Amino acid sequence: MRSNLRIGLPLLLAVAGIACGDGSSDSDDDTSAALSSTDQFSFDVASPREARGDLDPLNAYWAMRLAQVAQRRASDGSDSKPATMRALQEIGVKVKVLTPFHAATDAQRLNERRAFTGTDGFYVRTEGAGFVVFRATEADKLNDMIVSSRIAQTDVVIRDTKVGEAHAGFYNGFLAAWKNGLREAIATHQRDLPLYFVGHSLGGALATVAAPHAMIDVGVPVRALYTFASPRVGDGHFASNVVRRIHSGGGHVFRFVSEGDFVTTIPRFEPTVAIDGLIEPYRHLGERDDERALAILVTKDGKLEPKPRARCAENANLAQCDAHWRELPSLFKDRDRLMKVHGAEHYLDAILRAAKASDR
Secondary structure, X not given: OOOOOOOOOOOOEOOXXXXXXXXXXXXXXHHHHHHHOOOOOOXXXXXXXXXXXXXXXXXXXXXXXXXXXXHOOOOOOOOOHHHHHHHHHHOOOOOOEEEEEEOOOHHHHOOOOOOOOOOEEEEEEOOOOEEEEEOOOOOOOHHHHHHHHOOOEEEEEEOOXXXXXXEHHHHHXXXXXXXXXXXXXXXXXXXXXXXXXXXXXXXXXXXXXHHXXXXXXXXXXXXXXXXXXXXXXXXXXXXXXHHHHHHHOOOEEEEEEEOOOHHHHOOOOOOEEEOOEEEOOOEOOOEOOEOOOOEEEEOOOOOEEEOOOOOOOOOOOOOOOOOOHHHHHHHHHOHXXXXXXXXXXXXXXXXXXXXXXXXX
């Protein structure tokens, strides 16, 4: 039975120029119509399912809707606070505090090409919780391309605590926002309310990096981390430490991955030889090396499969096999298909169907 406590009901492949927006198209009309009927924010912070670490489809749906808000822009192309406020109110969020954050100074954000805004998002406090939401990659933003293509790992050290190693581009992009308003926003979070981290695609990677900083640097526990279509973020030590800290604080990780979504298979699980040297192995958040443990797979027939069965004969720890670099040329030629399975609407469609079938 549903609790009465409510808050109301990309990775960009730089070399290919693939964006990580909502992935919508004319064929999404039926999905959009269905989504429009679920228009009042009803994220349940007292969800028994979420508290057990089980999937609550309706909470996942609203987390994904928040990620879409982060992706939206005002009609003049600005990232104004009023535009974000309107977008949140459109989906029924009762906003108490709204703090947009970004990796640039206000002067840089006025740059006509907006080449400095590689990391954006917002912190919003509602009646019952706080949410830190990162936007996904946009194809026309130079910094996104730079951030997504820097694949080398760098140490993640927070208050003298080494968490592990993470993708240098993701981490440096996050730090620029952390030092430019994000840390301050989290520090002002009302401590008796749960705090959630959310992101789609590149936004999911940034949310994953942000979570340990909130816990270690600011001292705020993470109730849940919701990521959709995220690439891998760090090495095995980073993945294990982030999961351990979230779980030790009573929180949970919900990592959504779509079958056939190439973005979720990079950087690779195994070491890779690149033009400029060896690329160290990466890990999704999971249990030890088992990436399936915390994954929720969107199957080819649009169903949700938590802790999915092994689909990779080469490595049973993977939710799906990593794509090989030799497959890139064919993927580039079929960007529409690739973006269809990577886009927000694809994930929302499956999650909404699960929510409607739920007894919550």
